[in-house]
Amino acid sequence: MQLTTVGKEVLRGARVSPKGYLEGPGTPRSREAYLGAGAGDPTVQDRLRKLKQVEALRKYRVGWPEIQELLGISRATYYRWRKRLKEEGLAGLKPRSRRPLWGPYPK
Known part of the structure; x- marks a missing residue:
């Protein structure tokens, strides 16, 4: 797939504030709250x-097949x-364990 100018601009990444951390919906406003929520991860x-x-x-209007190819995540x-x-x-974006809460019962 060939990237357009728009695609190249988009893939440069998220906007970073002058304070040095990401901004946007769902992101904490203070630096302490930001780092406590797992932003350092x-x-x-x-x-x-x-x-x-x-x-x-x-x-x-880029389709999901192209998005999957570019970013490597599914819909x-x-x-x-x-x-x-x-x-x-x-905090919801932190990796979660897929380990079952309960193991096999002893015989």
Whole structure:
């Protein structure tokens, strides 16, 4: 797939404030709240950046197959991350354990 100028601009990443942290909906306003919510975690930063990139690409009517190829996330993953960000803030973007809460019962 060939990127257009718009696509290249979108993939440059999320807007960073002069204070040195990401801004946008669902992000805490104070630096302490921001860092406490897991913003220092590179995984959280990467997921937030990808969410913003998907929103920008969708604004220009880029299809999901192209978005998956460019960013490496599925539509289901995008909506799951977006829901968690809205409900829990940045803490919702932290990686979660997939380990079961209960193991096999002893015989």
